[in-house]
Amino acid sequence: MHRPLLPIAIAALLVSPLAGASTDAEIAELRMLIEQMKSQYERRIQALESRLAQAELAAKPSASPDASATSAPRAIQAETRPMTAPLASPAVTDAPRSGLEGVSGGDAFNPRLSVILDGNYYHDSHAGEGAALLGNAWQTASGGLDHAHDHAADEDHAHDAHAHGTPSNGFNLREAEIAFAATVDPYFDAALYLSVDGDGHVELEEGYVQTRSLPAGLRVKGGKFLSEFGYVNKQHPHEWDFVDQNLPYLNLLGQHGLQDTGLQLTWLPRLPIYTLLGVEALQGDQERFGATLDPTQQQALGLGRTNDGPRLWTAFAKLAPDLGVNHALQLGLSHAHNSQHQEVQEHTHGHAADEHHPEEIEVHRNGLDGDADLWGVDLVYKYDGGGAHGHRDFKFQTEYLRSIKDLTIRSSAHPEVVGSRRTFTTDGFYAQAIYGFAPRWSAGLRYDVLGLTNEVSGGRQEDAGSSDRWTFDVTWNLTEFSRLRAQYAYNSILESAHERERFDAVYLQFLMSLGAHGAHAF
Amino acid sequence: MIARLLTALLVLTLGVGTAREAAALAVVATSTSMGALARAVGAERVGVIVLAAPDRDLHALQAKPTMIRALRDADLVIAVGAELEVGWLPLAIASAANPRIQPGQPGYFEAADQVVRLDVGIPADRALGDVHPAGNPHVNLDPVRMSAIAAALAERMAGLDPDGAAGYRANAAGFAAALEQRLPSWQERLASAPGVLLYHRDALYLLDRFGVPLLGTLEEVPGVPPTARHLKRLTEQLRGRAGVVIHTPYQSPRAPRQMAQILGWPVYSLPLDPPADADAQAYLDHLDRWVMSLSPQP
Structure with a gap:
């Protein structure tokens, strides 16, 4: 684009003395301009020469390294003196790239590919059932282990309690995450995340496109993705600071969190502090929050069929004041609404034995449907200690979730309750802190609790308390690409309203990152 | 109430950034070296925000919200490049929703891409550590390369802000002259x-x-x-x-x-x-x- 300028500038220089109107200053400026262009052209010619030399080299593959070293004129070597250092490798030179820069470099037209291997040794003092129990802690609205999702009727049990993140005692390969990401064209970026579990079951974690050239700070994402509800929801398991997910997310949203198919719109307005506003319209196929039953159960329980999507709507706002280079704080407020939620609640009646009948237990199933709301508040604070490899870095993270299900009983063995409304409210929070106590080493402490509130409307309080847990871990980042972690947790989990399990759980985890450099998200 | 809030928000939105708009180019530099270069070449025509403190590892930073905020309104990003900022800058730029500074656009400038790099062509084998086949990115300590980068930056700024073109080129030449002066000693x-x-x-x-x-x-x-x-x-x-x-x-x-x-x-x-x-x-x-x-x- 500068090429036509050179002749024009020269012409101008030649013409201007004739015109007689030019001053010395103008001449000096033009001279400088030409000097500038000259030096630019020299650089380009050097680049071309060195490229030519490389091309010549490539054309003579049989040449010995010594011969090629002497035959290849290194345009730049006159400028960069060779190293006199005994250990330094010789200064290999290369032509500058074409000016189409890219920090991500190196992948040409192929998508960036990365693989994360995530495996562990796990042991708990609850006969290996502890990890499954963590995600099925008792809550008022739940019918215990027989959960709302169509898991119960699933013929393919690949996806039941013992998959994706719920380990058994002993060795587990939690997942191999395979990620592809690329810029599609000037308008779109796209990414695909596949998760392969230890049994070889493949699951699509995310597959989405996202705009890159909308004006006014707008971005649109479409496809299957992790919702930006809250803070930890959009993190993949290998990004967590602990091996396992916190109790409120596990129990209110399920193993996968809010992972759904739909559209997201975010807006980054021109405000003095970072403010991100977003809304999402999602299909609503959820494990926990706004789950629907399968058609057989719907029919058996007198519940309506699953409505057309989108059924799940979210809105979120994130705020981050500027606290200088060493501190970072982000506050978030999120809301999600699912227009359809169905669940089965089981209760039992014990009939005491009398002279005519032996003791028997009768199981009653109530079918409920309605809608569900979820509120989330999050706070993340990070301190950059400036030490080597995360030494003295500190991170504090906390979130509060509150789920409110507004349901109507559609069918029951007790006809008098059919048609009556029940509102089930369950909440929970976690708070965790991570500190880099040495270069490459960090320690973390987490407290999480589910069911500070367990309420059913109509004054029917059946609060049996809450499930909680203390977790401690130590992480060793050998390099940017490998990570080893040891974690201990003391769990106090309600198995049912009257039964509390207290158990210890230990993880030894490895996380390996292969391929493209991972992104350091906040 | 909501209408008043919205009005306040709108006023705030329009009122912000005027300080930086006074400058012809809003520049975001990843390091203080790149910031110094931007100030040397852009002088009073540019408003510069630097993302990283000088005593931090540019390879290990995180894409913080405040960085994303700064990138949102930038006309030009000056990165060291050669994958030095690969862990956070692409993510921060993508999150900033600013089409002008996407890699490949004139508003995205990599210093290491303007000069001949050392350590190029190392085998892409991580048994050899965190290697980057694009070459050693730390070009900022070489004064001669920096003067070449300044010249390239002047051209880039001239393209984005033609009114200041002569000034940018003169400033880059001035920077080169100042370097020349110290080189012999x-x-x-x-x-x-x-x-x-x-x-x-x-x-x-x-x-x-x-x-x-x-x-x-x-x-x-x-x-x-x-x-x-x-x-x-x-x-x-x-x-x-x-x-x-x-x-x-x-x-x-x-x-x-x-x-x-x-x-x-x-x-x-x-x-x-x-x-x-x-x-x-x-x-x-x-x-x-x-x-x-x-x-x-x-």
Whole structure:
């Protein structure tokens, strides 16, 4: 684009003395301009020469390294003196790239590919059932282990309690995450995340496109993705600071969190502090929050069929004041609404034995449907200690979730309750802190609790308390690409309203990152 | 109530950024070196925000919300490049929803891409550490390369802001002249420099420019901490000769101090980048510090 300028500038220089109107200053400026262009052209010619030399080299593959070293004129070597250092490798030179820069470099037209291997040794003092129990802690609205999702009727049990993140005692390969990401064209970026579990079951974690050239700070994402509800929801398991997910997310949203198919719109307005506003319209196929039953159960329980999507709507706002280079704080407020939620609640009646009948237990199933709301508040604070490899870095993270299900009983063995409304409210929070106590080493402490509130409307309080847990871990980042972690947790989990399990759980985890450099998200 | 809130929000939205709009170009630089370059070339026509403090590892930063906010309104991003900021800058740029600064656009400038890089073509094998086949990215310590980068930056700024074109080119030439002026004294000081033991190959371009011997690196391969075996071997090789140990503030000082003590050499902690808010003068003074530290001990 500068090429036509050179002749024009020269012409101008030649013409201007004739015109007689030019001053010395103008001449000096033009001279400088030409000097500038000259030096630019020299650089380009050097680049071309060195490229030519490389091309010549490539054309003579049989040449010995010594011969090629002497035959290849290194345009730049006159400028960069060779190293006199005994250990330094010789200064290999290369032509500058074409000016189409890219920090991500190196992948040409192929998508960036990365693989994360995530495996562990796990042991708990609850006969290996502890990890499954963590995600099925008792809550008022739940019918215990027989959960709302169509898991119960699933013929393919690949996806039941013992998959994706719920380990058994002993060795587990939690997942191999395979990620592809690329810029599609000037308008779109796209990414695909596949998760392969230890049994070889493949699951699509995310597959989405996202705009890159909308004006006014707008971005649109479409496809299957992790919702930006809250803070930890959009993190993949290998990004967590602990091996396992916190109790409120596990129990209110399920193993996968809010992972759904739909559209997201975010807006980054021109405000003095970072403010991100977003809304999402999602299909609503959820494990926990706004789950629907399968058609057989719907029919058996007198519940309506699953409505057309989108059924799940979210809105979120994130705020981050500027606290200088060493501190970072982000506050978030999120809301999600699912227009359809169905669940089965089981209760039992014990009939005491009398002279005519032996003791028997009768199981009653109530079918409920309605809608569900979820509120989330999050706070993340990070301190950059400036030490080597995360030494003295500190991170504090906390979130509060509150789920409110507004349901109507559609069918029951007790006809008098059919048609009556029940509102089930369950909440929970976690708070965790991570500190880099040495270069490459960090320690973390987490407290999480589910069911500070367990309420059913109509004054029917059946609060049996809450499930909680203390977790401690130590992480060793050998390099940017490998990570080893040891974690201990003391769990106090309600198995049912009257039964509390207290158990210890230990993880030894490895996380390996292969391929493209991972992104350091906040 | 809501209407009033919205009005307030709108007023706030429009009112913000006017300070930076006074400048013809809103520039975001990743490091203070790049910030100094932007100020040297752009002078009063640019408003510069620097994302990283000079004593931090540019390779290890996170894409913080405040960075994303700064990138949102930038006309030009100046990165060091060659994958130095690969962990956070692409993510921050993507999150900033600003089409002008996407890689490939005129508003995205990589310094290392403007010059010939060293250490290019290392096998892409991470058994050799955190290697980057695109080459050593730390071009900011070589004054001659920086003057070439300044010239390229002037052209880029001229393209984005044609009204200031003459000024940008003149400023880049001025920067080059100021460097020229100091070069002879630096060359003289470093002609008999004994050599340096670095932690990482991050001052390579400076050493290469002035022919200062690189006596070794404390880490055996990039991004992997020094091993006792490697340090022992270095000690055996270097015992008896003169030299200096230099590390950056974000590299663990333990191994450098230990080596300096064993070898009887001085040890310095020097940042790769000049202080915050550095301009051309501060950048040259920063190089002075490096030259002084590398010079033969009196």
